[in-house]
Each structure stands twice: as structure tokens, then as C-alpha cells.
Amino acid sequence: MHPIITTKNLTKIFRGGVKAVDNVSFEVEDGEIFGLLGPNGAGKSTLIRMLCTLTRPTSGTATVAGYDVVKDADEVRKHIGLVAEKMIMYDSLTAYENLMLFGKLHNIPKEILNKRIDDLLDLVQMSEWRDVQVGTFSTGMRQRINVIRGLLNMPEILFFDEPTLGLDPQSTMEVRELTRKLNKEQDITVILTTHYMDEADVLSDRVGIVDYGKIVALGTPAELKKKVSESNAATLELDISNATPGLVRETESLGCVDELLIKNPIVEIRTSGNDAVNMIIDTVRSNGGKIVSIKTVEPTLEDVFRQVTGHKARVVDVEKTSTRKRWRLWRESRSRVK
Amino acid sequence: MAVKQELSHTLWIAWKDLVELERSKARLILLLLMPFIMMTLISSIFPSQNALSNVAVAVVNSDTGPYGSQLLAQLENTSRENEWMVFVNASSFDEAKEMIKSGNAMGAIIIPEDFSETLTSRQQTANITVMTDDSNPQVSTAMSGFLGQVISMMSQKQAAMNVYPYAQSIKVNPIAIVVPYRAKSEGVVGRSMSYVEFMVPGIMMMVMISSVMTGLPRAIAYERDIGTLDGFLVAPISRLSLVTGKVMARVATGMLQGVVTLILAIIVFGVSVDAVILPSVLLALLLGVFSFVGLGILLTSIAEDEQTAMMIMMTLILPMMFLSGIFFPIKLMPNFMQTIAYSLPFTYAVGAVRAIMIFGVGLGAVAMDMLILIGFGSVMLLLAVPVFNRAMTR
Numbered sequence: 072m073h074p075i076i077t078t079k080n081l082t083k084i085f086r087g088g089v090k091a092v093d094n095v096s097f098e099v100e101d102g103e104i105f106g107l108l109g110p111n112g113a114g115k116s117t118l119i120r121m122l123c124t125l126t127r128p129t130s131g132t133a134t135v136a137g138y139d140v141v142k143d144a145d146e147v148r149k150h151i152g153l154v155a156e157k158m159i160m161y162d163s164l165t166a167y168e169n170l171m172l173f174g175k176l177h178n179i180p181k182e183i184l185n186k187r188i189d190d191l192l193d194l195v196q197m198s199e200w201r202d203v204q205v206g207t208f209s210t211g212m213r214q215r216i217n218v219i220r221g222l223l224n225m226p227e228i229l230f231f232d233e234p235t236l237g238l239d240p241q242s243t244m245e246v247r248e249l250t251r252k253l254n255k256e257q258d259i260t261v262i263l264t265t266h267y268m269d270e271a272d273v274l275s276d277r278v279g280i281v282d283y284g285k286i287v288a289l290g291t292p293a294e295l296k297k298k299v300s301e302s303n304a305a306t307l308e309l310d311i312s313n314a315t316p317g318l319v320r321e322t323e324s325l326g327c328v329d330e331l332l333i334k335n336p337i338v339e340i341r342t343s344g345n346d347a348v349n350m351i352i353d354t355v356r357s358n359g360g361k362i363v364s365i366k367t368v369e370p371t372l373e374d375v376f377r378q379v380t381g382h383k384a385r386v387v388d389v390e391k392t393s394t395r396k397r398w399r400l401w402r403e404s405r406s407r408v409k
Numbered sequence: 410m411a412v413k414q415e416l417s418h419t420l421w422i423a424w425k426d427l428v429e430l431e432r433s434k435a436r437l438i439l440l441l442l443m444p445f446i447m448m449t450l451i452s453s454i455f456p457s458q459n460a461l462s463n464v465a466v467a468v469v470n471s472d473t474g475p476y477g478s479q480l481l482a483q484l485e486n487t488s489r490e491n492e493w494m495v496f497v498n499a500s501s502f503d504e505a506k507e508m509i510k511s512g513n514a515m516g517a518i519i520i521p522e523d524f525s526e527t528l529t530s531r532q533q534t535a536n537i538t539v540m541t542d543d544s545n546p547q548v549s550t551a552m553s554g555f556l557g558q559v560i561s562m563m564s565q566k567q568a569a570m571n572v573y574p575y576a577q578s579i580k581v582n583p584i585a586i587v588v589p590y591r592a593k594s595e596g597v598v599g600r601s602m603s604y605v606e607f608m609v610p611g612i613m614m615m616v617m618i619s620s621v622m623t624g625l626p627r628a629i630a631y632e633r634d635i636g637t638l639d640g641f642l643v644a645p646i647s648r649l650s651l652v653t654g655k656v657m658a659r660v661a662t663g664m665l666q667g668v669v670t671l672i673l674a675i676i677v678f679g680v681s682v683d684a685v686i687l688p689s690v691l692l693a694l695l696l697g698v699f700s701f702v703g704l705g706i707l708l709t710s711i712a713e714d715e716q717t718a719m720m721i722m723m724t725l726i727l728p729m730m731f732l733s734g735i736f737f738p739i740k741l742m743p744n745f746m747q748t749i750a751y752s753l754p755f756t757y758a759v760g761a762v763r764a765i766m767i768f769g770v771g772l773g774a775v776a777m778d779m780l781i782l783i784g785f786g787s788v789m790l791l792l793a794v795p796v797f798n799r800a801m802t803r
Binding site: 085086123124125126127145146148149151152153155157158159160161163164168172173175176177178204220 | 414417418421428433636639640642644646647799803
């Protein structure tokens with residue numbers, strides 16, 4: 072195992088002073104599926120775009136497949152494939168024409184390209200749609216074409232930027248299955264960004280949790296979750312047969328309860344502290360509640376996220392800040408200088 | 410090898426844009442319709458030489474003697490033959506004024522009370538008042554020129570009749586006494602020119618350049634907005650071949666529209682173009698478009714999104730067209746406007762195409778214009794590629 076991607080103090084500050092990626096250093100091992108997990112606007116996409124040579128870093132360095140993303144951008148481009156949430160294809164072109172176009176831009180000779188297009192269409196079971204305009208396809212079908220477009224140059228590294236965003240459950244499963252298949256069978260290193268906790272969990276060998284432009288935790292999903300179990304935080308599911316508003320209020324006000332969610336008939340409680348379980352049981356019972364069942368829920372990556380960031384996954388669109396906001400930020404930054 | 414690959418990339422990128430256009434029937438139809446609409450508009454709204462026909466003119470005859478009505482009768486006769494004017498009687502100066510203001514007449518001829526008296530006394534020239542709508546300077550100028558001409562023609566006729574007996578006695582032509590000399594117009598083109606013919610080079614240039622300039626935001630900024638441009642940007646292709654591919658597709662589209670304009674002008678509007686000059690015309694059109702693409706790329710790159718890019722283009726193209734001499738001669742503009750006009754490449758592009766098409770001059774005669782176009786285009790393109798590069802990876 073050796074690192075195929077290395078970043079060192081990688082930083083991106085957009086016009087207007089928004090720090091999308093903040094001093095990030097990490098390595099991706101050859102052959103793994105590396106997940107970048109974080110809420111919208113955390114900086115995942117900017118990070119990937121820098122690695123794909125689409126965005127210039129403000130400072131810091133990154134090498135992909137051994138080449139510097141700024142100095143040897145063209146070399147990097149030969150070794151990577153990009154599949155983004157914004158699908159790269161043209162509706163009025165057929166599946167074949169779309170693939171032909173992008174294959175030709177990778178200097179693949181025609182005969183080899185034709186063969187490869189047929190193989191790839193076969194791989195995603197789209198052969199019969201070869202000569203149909205992609206504008207008529209369903210979102211799932213389009214995404215399959217979009218994925219194999221990223222594979223035309225047989226990349227060593229495939230960047231998957233929110234590949235299942237907006238897909239139906241069926242297509243989502245297909246894309247995930249395909250990702251696994253490519254990784255295992257074709258030995259492609261996959262960098263995946265997602266804000267779906269479960270997607271990062273089931274797909275990735277290792278996960279980097281991104282928040283406010285920083286990687287705040289990094290490890291295998293199991294390692295990360297183990298940290299949560301080892302700490303005194305836990306999530307309980309209580310089935311209380313005769314819960315009253317008073318009882319709930321009382322329980323919620325306990326110091327060891329971080330959050331209480333009512334999911335009828337079950338109450339989900341996130342706790343911290345040593346004696347949380349006993350305290351909660353006592354409170355419920357002393358308020359006349361009858362506990363039918365109680366169980367500790369296995370920690371999820373969401374719990375990990377909550378623990379390392381200290382807050383819930385929030386939604387902030389950093390890159391899509393309006394002109395007015397950028398203008399304001401710029402003015403503020405100017406007045407600060409004065 | 411590298412050059413061959415770059416060229417192949419360029420062609421594939423251009424191919425994609427053209428196939429997309431070819432498969433969008435609405436865009437294709439609009440593309441071909443635009444030259445047609447422009448030609449029809451320009452050829453019908455601008456007055457040709459004999460555009461003034463059957464103009465409504467108010468007449469006020471306050472003359473107490475016989476000569477006023479005699480003159481009007483003569484005028485009416487001549488007018489009817491040539492379909493110049495239709496007379497509408499008005500009772501007074503003020504009524505004639507009202508008729509012009511309300512648009513019921515384009516001008517008025519007012520014969521004063523003492524018209525016959527002055528004529529008979531032969532102590533001074535009798536006056537006739539011509540009134541025009543000076544709220545519209547163009548109509549006013551045309552009408553006062555026209556009415557003045559008609560009346561001085563009648564005056565000459567009368568003068569010739571007056572001197573007839575004397576001329577007879579010394580055996581000369583009375584007209585030669587009354588009108589000793591007159592100006593005869595002779596144009597440099599050597600044949601009669603219609604307004605359409607004068608406008609065609611400008612329209613062709615205008616159609617092509619607006620096609621290229623408004624097409625670039627769609628080809629670049631729009632694709633950046635929807636994310637498909639990333640597909641080109643992550644491919645191992647040079648930025649130059651991406652830019653040239655996009656430009657090539659736009660230029661091909663623009664040239665197509667230019668040629669459609671030319672064909673329409675020849676077939677529908679009867680403009681005659683010598684086949685020999687066609688290659689020079691096409692070359693001049695191509696250079697005209699070339700001079701703009703760099704600027705187009707530059708502006709599209711710095712614009713935030715497609716809409717902004719489009720607005721920048723519009724803001725730029727319109728004034729440029731008005732200053733280029735397509736509609737209005739540059740020589741008649743105030744000095745500082747002339748300076749601005751001569752610093753725009755569009756002016757040279759229109760000038761070159763016009764010189765070739767109308768005067769039939771060779772490429773040598775417009776070499777300076779061509780050099781200016783090539784120079785401006787090259788400098789802009791050299792500036793544009795790095796800016797494009799930076800803008801794409803911001």
C-alpha cells in the first residue's frame with residue numbers, strides 16, 4: 072500500500088474571503104474507497120475539484136497519482152475520472168456520441184474506443200440504449216452513462232462527487248453496487264463525497280469527516296464508531312407505553328440528555344455521561360412511565376459527526392453565496408483592513 | 410503529433426456544439442430566420458429615393474387674385490401625374506398647422522393674400538410659405554426639400570413663360586435664360602444603388618457578430634453553470650483547443666448566417682454581387698468575426714454567469730453597431746464620436762466588406778482594414794486565453 076493522493080496544507084479561499092477548504096492534509100491509499108463525509112457546504116466538493124485540477128488551490132499542495140495538481144495538471148488529468156452530481160453529458164447527443172466525444176478528448180484510438188464503449192455500456196446494462204439521445208433517459212439511466220463516461224480513459228482514480236444525489240432508491244443501490252464492483256474488480260481507487268451518512272458507511276474503506284473546510288476525523292467507519300462507543304455517549308431507544316408531555320419534558324431536562332426525539336411510539340434519546348441509562352430509567356419511572364423495552368442503538372457515522380463537530384449536520388451553501396453576500400463580505404474584509 | 414491531437418480535440422469540441430444546434434430545430438429555424446427578418450426590416454423601413462409618393466399636403470389659398478388657384482391647379486396636375494402629393498384643403502394657416510400636428514398632413518403650402526398682387530406688380534418676388542413638422546427633424550428636412558424643389562420647379566416654368574416673347578425675338582431657348590446652369594449628379598459606383606445594397610454589407614457583419622458574441626456565453630458560461638464544461642476541463646486537452654473549438658463552432662454558425670443574408674440579398678432583394686469578389690467578401694467577413702472572438706471569450710470569462718455575460722455582450726454590441734457606420738455615416742458624426750468609431754474594430758470590418766462589395770475593390774485596397782482586424786483579434790485572443798484559463802479554475 073502506498074498513497075496515491077497526498078495533500079499538504081491544502082487551502083482554498085474564494086473571492087469574498089470564504090474559506091472553503093482550510094489547511095487540509097491527508098493521504099488516500101492506492102486501491103481504497105475513500106469517503107469524504109460532511110454537510111452541504113462543508114468544502115467536500117471544493118476539495119475534490121482541487122484534486123481534479125478544476126479549482127486552483129489558494130495555498131498548499133496536492134499530488135494525484137504522483138503528479139502535482141497545479142504544475143502537472145495535464146498529467147493528473149490522464150489518470151483521473153470525474154463523476155459529479157452535475158451530470159456531464161449532452162441531452163441531444165446519443166449515449167454513444169457522448170461517450171465518443173469524451174473518449175476522443177482522451178486520445179483513445181477509434182477501434183479501442185468503440186470496443187470500450189460497448190464493454191462499458193454492457194457493464195451498466197445500457198447496450199440497447201446505445202443510439203438513443205440521453206435526453207430521453209431517466210435520471211438513473213443518465214447517471215449510469217455519466218459514471219461510465221468517467222471510466223472511458225480507464226482511470227486509476229475515480230472521483231465521485233455526490234453520485235447518488237437526487238437518484239431514486241433503486242438507482243442509488245445500482246450506483247453503489249457499481250462503485251464497489253469497479254473498486255474490487257478493476258482496482259480503481261475511488262474518492263467519494265457524500266452527505267449521506269449511510270452511504271459513506273457502507274461504501275468507504277476509510278472516511279474523512281469534513282466540517283467547515285477541515286477534516287475533523289479520519290479512519291475506517293468501524294474505528295470512528297468505536298470512538299463513539301468508547302466515549303460515554305450513547306443513543307437509547309425507549310418504548311414507553313404511557314408517556315405524558317410532562318414525563319417527556321422532565322426527561323429532556325436531565326443533564327445527561329443531549330437530545331430527545333419522539334418517534335411514536337418510540338422515544339430516541341442521545342445521552343452522554345456515565346450513569347445516563349439509570350438516571351433516565353429512574354426519571355421515567357418516577358413520573359409514572361412504564362418502560363416496555365429499552366435498547367442501545369449502535370452508533371452511526373452521524374453520531375461520530377455529532378461528537379467530533381459538536382453540532383448537527385447543518386446546511387450552508389458556501390460556494391453558492393450570492394453576489395450581494397460576497398460583496399458584503401468583501402466590504403467587511405476591506406473595513407477590517409482599515 | 411501533438412498538433413494533430415490538438416486539432417482533433419478542437420474539431421470534436423466544435424462538432425459537439427454544431428450537432429447540438431443541428432438537433433434543436435427551434436434554434437436552427439431562428440438562426441436562419443434572423444437574417445431574413447433583418448433584411449426585410451432594413452429594406453422596408455429606410456426610404457429609397459422615390460419613397461415620397463402620395464404625401465398628404467395641406468394647402469391654404471388666401472390669395473385674392475387669380476394666380477394662387479392657377480398655381481395650385483398646375484401643382485395638382487403635375488403631382489397627380491408623378492404621384493407626388495395628395496392635396497387636402499385647409500381654410501387657414503392655423504388649421505394647416507393643426508393638420509400637421511395631428512399627423513393628417515406631412516406638410517403645408519400656404520399662398521398669401523397678396524400673391525397675385527405681387528406677381529402682377531413685378532416689383533419683387535412673391536412668397537409662398539412651406540410648413541413642415543419640425544418636431545421630427547428627418548421628416549421636416551425631407552419635406553421642406555421636397556416642397557421647396559417642387560415650388561422652385563413651378564417658379565422656373567413660370568419664369569420661362571414670362572421670358573418667352575423676349576427669347577423668341579433673340580432666338581434662344583427661354584430655359585437657358587432662366588436656368589443658365591444646373592448640377593447633374595454622378596455617383597462613383599457607376600450604377601444606381603438601392604438602399605438595401607448599401608446596407609447589405611453592414612447587415613451581414615451585424616448578423617454574424619451578434620451571432621458569435623451572443624453565442625459564446627451560451628457555449629461557455631452556460632456550460633460552466635450546468636457543469637458540463639468540467640467534462641472538457643478534466644480531459645487532458647489544452648485550454649487553447651477548448652477555446653478554439655468553441656470559437657470554431659460559433660464562427661461556422663455566424664458564417665452560415667452571413668451567407669444566408671447574402672443569398673437573401675441576391676435572390677429576394679435583387680442586390681447584384683459579382684461572383685469574382687465573393688472569396689474576398691468571405692475573407693473580410695471571417696476576419697471581422699475573428700477580430701471579435703477574443704473579446705467575446707474575454708468578457709464571457711470574466712462574467713459571473715451566463716446572464717451577466719449576455720448582458721455585457723448586449724451592452725457592447727448595440728453602441729458598436731450604431732457607431733460602425735452601418736446605419737449612419739461616420740463622417741457626419743461629431744468629431745469625438747468619430748474618434749470612438751475609428752477605434753472600434755467593427756467599423757473597419759464593415760468598411761472593408763462595404764468597399765469590396767460596393768466598389769468592387771481588391772483585397773489590396775482594404776489591406777489596412779484587414780491588418781487592423783487581424784491585429785485587434787490576435788491581441789484580444791492572446792489576452793483572452795490566460796484569462797479564460799484562470800476563470801475556469803477559480
